Amino acid sequence: MSAEIEKKRLYWHSRRGMLELDVLLGPFLEEAYSDLDAEDKLRYRKLLESEDQDMFGWFMQRSEPDDPDLKRMVRMILDRVQPA
Template identity: 40%
Template sequence: MKTHQSDPANRARLRWRSRRGLLENDLILTRFLDAHEAELSDEDVDALTRLLDLADNPLLDLILARTEPEGDIDLPHVRALLSRLRQA
């Protein structure tokens, strides 16, 4: 089983998915990946993938702490990654 770190295709796919329609999201996510991609665990990648499944505006609201995770994304590892994104 390939992990995120061992598979260049997975890393490229995550970076591609991080490109967003809202410039603010794009900047925050790109800076975060530039600084932390090499240290992301598979759990971190799962959390980021769940966040990237959101539309741009709800994602920005979460990153800017206007809202908190609810429903399917209200998980400890998603909250932990979101905390790191908010500091980026």
């Protein structure tokens, strides 16, 4: 699959229909995804397989994923939008 087709597919999977998730996932995909290493790209795709309610809790920092890969990706996305 070409990189462009893959990115388009990920774009549609990143659109969740929940504003809180869309404002995090869409910009992350557009601005940071292409700079990720192969393992982090796999982690992002794995994150997209998660339920919206789970992701909402993680991104609102009400809970954390048990999976260390998902925890890493959530932290990477949050670090982009939170002031240092």
